[in-house]
Amino acid sequence: MRNRRILILGGTHEARDLAGVLLAAGFEVISSLAGVTEHPVLPEGTVRRGGFGGVEGLSDYLVAERIAAIADATHPFAAQMSGHAVQAARTAGIPCLRLERPPWVSGAGDRWICVSSVAEAVASVPARTRPMVTAGRKEIGLFLARADVAGLARMIELPDFGVPGNWTVLLQRGPFTLAGETALMTQYAISHLVTKNAGGDDTSAKLAAARGLGLPVIMIARPAKPPVPSFARACELAAHLGELLSP
Numbered sequence: 001m002r003n004r005r006i007l008i009l010g011g012t013h014e015a016r017d018l019a020g021v022l023l024a025a026g027f028e029v030i031s032s033l034a035g036v037t038e039h040p041v042l043p044e045g046t047v048r049r050g051g052f053g054g055v056e057g058l059s060d061y062l063v064a065e066r067i068a069a070i071a072d073a074t075h076p077f078a079a080q081m082s083g084h085a086v087q088a089a090r091t092a093g094i095p096c097l098r099l100e101r102p103p104w105v106s107g108a109g110d111r112w113i114c115v116s117s118v119a120e121a122v123a124s125v126p127a128r129t130r131p132m133v134t135a136g137r138k139e140i141g142l143f144l145a146r147a148d149v150a151g152l153a154r155m156i157e158l159p160d161f162g163v164p165g166n167w168t169v170l171l172q173r174g175p176f177t178l179a180g181e182t183a184l185m186t187q188y189a190i191s192h193l194v195t196k197n198a199g200g201d202d203t204s205a206k207l208a209a210a211r212g213l214g215l216p217v218i219m220i221a222r223p224a225k226p227p228v229p230s231f232a233r234a235c236e237l238a239a240h241l242g243e244l245l246s247p
């Protein structure tokens, strides 16, 4: 029987779904989490936590653990991990596939201001406004440094530095509803929404809420990732892996 041991690079709900789909399809699965979230929602099956130590560390891990393929299901903004995955898979001589949700696209009624980086998004928020920023601990510090706005920052876990008095932090994990997002933006008299183009349904209600309230959305484009065979659905990736690793 051919080795069917898959390393899933996770940290997303798609990665958790993928672990279940691959296990059900008879693959052996190890899910890897970066270890940045203190209380992560865990996938089914074996889980490891923490960085690998760059491309070299990951290449060594792939060989030591006899990994047959990498399934990169990291967040669309986790560009470094995806880049390392491609390089390490090449070194180890195994396939690297990607599971990636499609990006959000603007439609009628949307007022998107598209920017290409977090720094550009920070600079795009006008002074004396009330932005709602949905970002992780990694990026939020840049926004919190803006002393000239009264902002609402929503994230999953508190940053490990102080929050200035002109910012309110809300700790919440999706999924969110249109009614809830509209009520939140109204309650805090939000003037702008700032978000990364994460894609997916769990957190898209904020876009519909902003549209309904006529608010501008500062939309941060995804970073580029090296091209590999990519799939929007776990079952498609599983089917492709099944073909690649058939006996």
Ligand code: NAP
Binding pocket: 009, 010, 011, 012, 032, 033, 034, 035, 036, 049, 050, 051, 052, 053, 054, 055, 057, 058, 073, 074, 075, 077, 078, 079, 080, 081, 082, 084, 136, 138, 196
């Ligand atoms: P990143 O910048 O692409 O990666 C930074 C380093 O973190 C990597 O070089 C690697 O360390 C380690 N790492 C990242 N993902 C890992 C994983 N799944 N397993 C083991 N190590 C991992 O990543 P990031 O943007 O900080 O995201 C960290 C994690 O949070 C990812 O797993 C991602 O799926 C999840 N996440 C990110 C976002 C976001 O907006 N960026 C949002 C939701 C969830 P070594 O070099 O030491 O191997």
